[in-house]
Amino acid sequence: MTAAPRVEIERKFVLTEPPADLPAGEPIEQGYLAIAPDGVEVRVRRRAGRSTLTVKSGPAHVRVEEELDIDDRRFEALWALTEGRRIAKTRHLVPLERGVTAEVDVYGDALAGLVTAEIEFASTEASAAFIPPDWLGTEVTGDARYANQSLALAGVPG
């Protein structure tokens, strides 16, 4: 699957703890091969038996996200190059009001204790109108320290 260049309208939150009634989740392992000073990142990810290599643009560029499928052998070879730049998390999809879904990520390993939620909206109006329930905790939309690439390199913000 290739995401065509587009604008993502997202809000992001840091939860104090996972919600009690969290649906079953899907483990995601991702590691960064390299991150450029301008934010271009290249990562490999394994999720639900599918492995991908993804290149994402940084904030200075028109949004680009290219995802390439890779086989298990290639994943393992590339994974070895991501040591010290890895994230393990379990993603839970939590339905909210008006067809909106929160992707609740419960982090593990070096980031254990961190729980975030990302919500994507169809329009800026829908994003602005959304009133987050209390369990979503603190909003960190736009806070670069919570980008996965920062979490992988720098850990949980102090």
Next chain:
Amino acid sequence: MTAAPRVEIERKFVLTEPPADLPAGEPIEQGYLAIAPDGVEVRVRRRAGRSTLTVKSGPAHVRVEEELDIDDRRFEALWALTEGRRIAKTRHLVPLERGVTAEVDVYGDALAGLVTAEIEFASTEASAAFIPPDWLGTEVTGDARYANQSLALAGVPG
């Protein structure tokens, strides 16, 4: 084509000028998406109508080089992310003694004037026994400043 992990035995030279009888060459454009502090690099390259994305390990790792074919649309999208980290060169294959071939790279754009040659050997013995002809100029084997990733970022060594 995937290069299996292996040791490359190479010697590299900086020429003062291209040899007079240089065979026709092949233009190569390559740009670095990102380079990690440990030397892991991710580049895209277009050569002879074929576009690839390649991930190479740095010196700290067991050697890994994984090359993925990408189509024109993907190449263009990714190429846009390599601004300021590009190399253009023309590669000429020059046959030498005993079946050995020199890859003579004549650089263009910001690196115009730079000419290098790389020679790969089948064994350390063959490498040690090779006596470079005068036209190969100065040996720079192992000089990281002449790695393409350094040339792309820092330009011709002063």
